[in-house]
Amino acid sequence: MSHKIYEVLTWASSFLKQHGKEERAAELLLCHHLQITRAQLFARLRDPIDENVHQSFEADVRKHVYEHVPVQHLIGLEQFYGRPFLVNRNVLIPRPETEELVEGVLTRITQLFPGNKTIDVVDVGTGSGAIAITLALENESLRVAAIDIAPEALEVAKRNAERLGADVAFICGDLLQPLIEANRKVDVVVSNPPYIPENEIASLSPVVKDYEPLRALSGGKDGLDFYRRFARELPFVLKERALVAFEVGAGQGEAVAAILRQTFPQAEVEVVFDINGKDRMVYASLGK
Numbered sequence: 380m381s382h383k384i385y386e387v388l389t390w391a392s393s394f395l396k397q398h399g400k401e402e403r404a405a406e407l408l409l410c411h412h413l414q415i416t417r418a419q420l421f422a423r424l425r426d427p428i429d430e431n432v433h434q435s436f437e438a439d440v441r442k443h444v445y446e447h448v449p450v451q452h453l454i455g456l457e458q459f460y461g462r463p464f465l466v467n468r469n470v471l472i473p474r475p476e477t478e479e480l481v482e483g484v485l486t487r488i489t490q491l492f493p494g495n496k497t498i499d500v501v502d503v504g505t506g507s508g509a510i511a512i513t514l515a516l517e518n519e520s521l522r523v524a525a526i527d528i529a530p531e532a533l534e535v536a537k538r539n540a541e542r543l544g545a546d547v548a549f550i551c552g553d554l555l556q557p558l559i560e561a562n563r564k565v566d567v568v569v570s571n572p573p574y575i576p577e578n579e580i581a582s583l584s585p586v587v588k589d590y591e592p593l594r595a596l597s598g599g600k601d602g603l604d605f606y607r608r609f610a611r612e613l614p615f616v617l618k619e620r621a622l623v624a625f626e627v628g629a630g631q632g633e634a635v636a637a638i639l640r641q642t643f644p645q646a647e648v649e650v651v652f653d654i655n656g657k658d659r660m661v662y663a664s665l666g667k
């Protein structure tokens with residue numbers, strides 16, 4: 380007997396809810412299996428569903444529930460700043476908080492660098508390329524480079540740049556070392572580095588811990604290792620007038636601001652809260 384789309388959707392929603400998962404995953408996965416948009420899904424609720432599609436959808440719902448495979452890995456995509464980014468186990472799934480970081484960078488760039496000269500930006504720890512690619516697509520005055528230590532992450536980032544038509548120079552290397560070695564200076568350094576304290580990794584949910592790369596998560600003993608390294612390396616790569624923009628873990632804002640103030644006593648340093656009221660971004664403007 381063939382099922383109707385709404386029956387399958389109702390089953391999946393309540394199965395997910397019953398197992399403590401977000402019900403919205405049902406819609407996302409069903410749209411993916413039917414190859415339709417959300418609006419089309421709701422227009423077709425009373426249509427019958429092909430049995431093969433039904434089976435493969437149900438198998439994915441069960442994988443999400445029992446094996447904790449992230450929905451984004453089942454679909455192969457995550458939306459970031461309104462664009463679809465390919466994701467897999469080699470990259471962090473880009474998060475909505477990071478969209479706020481991108482927004483903050485775009486606004487501050489306009490304020491700090493009025494006029495239309497080319498602005499050199501580097502995204503450090505680019506992962507899927509979400510930050511670098513979005514910046515390049517949103518502001519054509521930006522010349523964007525992106526660094527990651529993991530070649531397998533850069534493969535994903537390069538495919539994303541190609542698919543989305545963004546011009547980004549990808550570099551494999553350790554933090555700012557590639558720029559320091561090339562004696563290259565930039566106007567903007569943006570980064571969402573690993574910042575989770577080591578002892579919190581074990582208690583992360585399995586969807587994160589088992590499927591996202593550890594090197595994208597762990598920020599050392601107190602989570603601040605990368606910010607301390609940035610503080611040592613930034614003075615070698617920043618132009619006189621420059622912007623540093625970091626995503627931080629909730630509760631780390633003041634500690635990261637203190638690290639930046641110590642390195643750049645003249646800088647204007649701001650801790651910015653996200654829409655959920657958490658301190659998630661720190662900006663330092665130099666040479667204002």
Ligand SMILES: C[S@@+](CC[C@H](N)C(=O)[O-])C[C@H]1O[C@@H](n2cnc3c(N)ncnc32)[C@H](O)[C@@H]1O
Pocket residue numbers: 470471472473474477503504505506507508509510526527528529532552553554571572573574594595596
């Ligand atoms: C938290 S993820 C951020 C990914 C992406 N920028 C985003 O916001 O979705 C951190 C990234 O930093 C990279 N990374 C870790 N250590 C690094 C290092 N020493 N130098 C450069 N990149 C590094 C990881 O491979 C990972 O892709």
